[in-house]
Amino acid sequence: MERMKAAVCTRYGPPEVFKIVERGVPVPKDDEVLIKIFAASVTNSDIFIRSSDVPLRLRIPMRIMMGITRPRNDILGEVLSGEIVKVGPGIKRFHVGDQVFGLTGFSLGAYADYKCMKEAASRKGCIALKPSNISHGDATSAAYGGLLAFQFLEEGHIQPREKVLIYGASGTSGTIAVQYAKHLGAEVTGVCSAEKIDLVRSLGADKILDYNDRDSISRLEAYDFVLDSVGKARTSELKKACKALMTGKHKFVSIDDGPLILSYDRLVHIRELVEAGIIKPITDRCFPLEQIIEAHRYVERGHKSGNVAIIVN
Numbered sequence: 657m658e659r660m661k662a663a664v665c666t667r668y669g670p671p672e673v674f675k676i677v678e679r680g681v682p683v684p685k686d687d688e689v690l691i692k693i694f695a696a697s698v699t700n701s702d703i704f705i706r707s708s709d710v711p712l713r714l715r716i717p718m719r720i721m722m723g724i725t726r727p728r729n730d731i732l733g734e735v736l737s738g739e740i741v742k743v744g745p746g747i748k749r750f751h752v753g754d755q756v757f758g759l760t761g762f763s764l765g766a767y768a769d770y771k772c773m774k775e776a777a778s779r780k781g782c783i784a785l786k787p788s789n790i791s792h793g794d795a796t797s798a799a800y801g802g803l804l805a806f807q808f809l810e811e812g813h814i815q816p817r818e819k820v821l822i823y824g825a826s827g828t829s830g831t832i833a834v835q836y837a838k839h840l841g842a843e844v845t846g847v848c849s850a851e852k853i854d855l856v857r858s859l860g861a862d863k864i865l866d867y868n869d870r871d872s873i874s875r876l877e878a879y880d881f882v883l884d885s886v887g888k889a890r891t892s893e894l895k896k897a898c899k900a901l902m903t904g905k906h907k908f909v910s911i912d913d914g915p916l917i918l919s920y921d922r923l924v925h926i927r928e929l930v931e932a933g934i935i936k937p938i939t940d941r942c943f944p945l946e947q948i949i950e951a952h953r954y955v956e957r958g959h960k961s962g963n964v965a966i967i968v969n
């Protein structure tokens with residue numbers, strides 16, 4: 657049996673629970689492709705699964721679902737970019753040699769050299785041809801940030817010249833949300849900390865508010881649509897004030913309002929806009945797979961700009 661390297665989560669806990677081990681290379685079923693992974697990503701979801709840091713009342717149901725002492729799928733990683741090296745006989749859409757990017761959904765498994773995936777999107781993942789003009793690391797940012805930002809921004813049915821505020825404009829989804837909202841013709845206000853203002857301006861935001869600056873609250877306007885792209889766990893006085901302003905037909909949507917849809921069509925749309933130079937995914941840092949512990953420690957601090965990629969091959 658061919659062997660591969662993988663970072664496994666040996667138990668729930670701090671980043672140090674990861675161990676690099678050897679496993680057998682998975683064999684694709686008739687309706688699967690085998691992907692050689694070049695890059696993965698460290699997301700908040702990976703950290704959530706690894707740490708199992710949930711309120712006590714949720715811990716037992718979560719562990720029944722995910723695994724009692726460690727995740728049942730012990731190779732974490734829900735974002736990948738790589739190349740198809742084998743295809744099952746039932747595969748129609750992809751060929752050996754295709755470069756693909758996407759999410760692994762509930763099946764996880766991106767912190768490894770290889771991963772089998774179905775070609776049709778499901779809760780176990782979705783893949784599409786990768787944008788040809790960016791690296792595999794950047795492609796993980798485009799896949800994860802793009803799917804989140806596009807899905808939740810599309811709920812706003814944004815029209816040209818509408819006022820849109822992106823809260824958390826410096827994260828993986830926020831950096832893409834600013835660019836996509838501009839593409840849709842909106843006047844975009846990005847909210848970030850003082851350190852990230854230059855980044856958010858470079859993405860095309862028309863106005864920027866610092867969420868740590870109390871004066872920013874008085875500069876809030878009436879927005880047609882607000883996307884909270886950092887999620888419900890992170891807040892500020894500015895976010896609370898902004899939410900309070902959103903009444904009537906104005907819509908405040910959190911990126912945590914409903915599950916992320918793993919959509920092939922949306923990945924294709926993301927690829928088209930990346931290849932057209934309209935969306936530029938942002939990568940903060942890349943770590944080799946062997947430094948998965950350092951990568952998790954870094955992301956866990958909560959201050960990355962855009963995405964953190966894991967270079968696997």
Ligand SMILES: NC(=O)c1ccc[n+]([C@@H]2O[C@H](COP(=O)([O-])OP(=O)(O)OC[C@H]3O[C@@H](n4cnc5c(N)ncnc54)[C@H](OP(=O)(O)O)[C@@H]3O)[C@@H](O)[C@H]2O)c1
Binds near residue numbers: 850916958
């Ligand atoms: N609906 C779903 O199924 C689903 C699936 C996956 C993820 N999510 C949600 O999506 C969220 C966003 O993920 P992401 O990876 O795009 O974000 P992220 O990259 O982790 O966001 C990091 C950015 O947030 C900024 N930040 C930190 N605290 C903040 C605060 N209180 N107010 C404003 N900005 C703050 C940080 O900048 P500074 O440190 O400079 O402030 C940093 O640049 C996740 O946390 C999760 O809640 C939802």
